[in-house]
Structure formats: structure tokens, C-alpha cells
Amino acid sequence: EAGVTQFPSHSVIEKGQTVTLRCDPISGHDNLYWYRRVMGKEIKFLLHFVKESKQDESGMPNNRFLAERTGGTYSTLKVQPAELEDSGVYFCASSQEWSSGRNWLLSEQFFGPGTRLTVL
């Protein structure tokens, strides 16, 4: 079974440009998460999709970031326009079924290899 994949693995762009990151979760996983790790800091939560719906986007830093998951399969995270402080590694993770009455945090999250974004 294929794991979580992310594309591209690296992206170097100039300040003000737009970048779109893609995440393909494990097939059949309802939950999809985006995280990022900026230089020297800890991994931070950005948002959580349950199928195609945004369950929690409280970690999104500002309105330059837009995440979508059309059809509840793959997800994209667009940064427009990119700023220097957006540089870091963006991770995607997925986990199995969603149940509102269940502690979903106990479902193992499988992480992708990350996309390293450098904004010059």
C-alpha cells in the first residue's frame, strides 16, 4: 500500500510568487492534515480536513494560505503571495475513518516526506 505522497519535494520561489503544494493521502483515509516546520521551530498544525470539509483551520497563519480538498481525495495548499517567513518544510498526514464520538487523535497519522519550501 502506497504511503502519503507530497509534491514537489522541494520548491524555491521568490517573494511575491505563488506556490501550490500537493498531498495525496493513503487511499481511503478520511482525515488529512497539513503541518509545517519553519527553521529552528517545532512542527505546527495548520489544518485538518475530514473528507472534503475543513474540520479545523485554526492553525492557518493568515489569508495568504488556502487549502482545498476537492472530492475528498488529494489536497492542495496554495501560498499566494509567498513571503520570506513562509520558508520551511510542509508536511501532510492522513489517518483513517472519522467518527465524531471517537477520539480521532488515537488514529495513527501517517506523514508524508514533506515539501521543503524556500522563499527568496
Add this chain to the structure above:
Amino acid sequence: TQLLEQSPQFLSIQEGENLTVYCNSSSVFSSLQWYRQEPGEGPVLLVTVVTGGEVKKLKRLTFQFGDARKDSSLHITAAQPGDTGLYLCAGGSARQLTFGSGTQLTVLP
């Protein structure tokens, strides 16, 4: 804002030695997870602990969740070079995971 402090930040030991990594917070978490990350890869879950005082063992790794569910430790017995990697703790509360900054472990042969 919930914070998880990991210590030490870096640890370099000889093969066969024992070590303990700590994860501390002033906040209570409903669960605590430990991950290991290799260069160029994403974190991989090692264990989840949910009950205060819980101890879980995974071969040479022993994980403990503090009684008050604010802290956790990871103990490795007889470390091997294959244990080298970045170890991350992550606390679960509400609907999010809060990660610690990580402990970079290097086990020298």
C-alpha cells in the same frame, strides 16, 4: 498556547549506553505520542499513551506518561546506531497535536 519542551535538544552517545529523553509541559494533554523522524522523511509514530502513569514498552524503548498527563519520557536501553534519528513528542488536546521541538539522537558505533 500549549508548549511542549523536549530535552535534551541534542544527544550523542556510544553504542550500548542507555538514555532518557524528556517531554514537559505546563498543560494537560489527553494523549501523548512519540515519533521518530529520519532525514528526508516525515515523522513515524512509535507509541501513543493516554492514561496518566501509563508505561508502554516497545523492544528496547520504554515510554511513560506522567501521572498528571503533563509530561512524558522515552528511555532507550542499550542504544544501537540504528536508533539514530530525531525523536519528537506530540501532545493531543481538543482537535490538534502540539509537537515538541525534538531531540536529535546520534548513537556512535
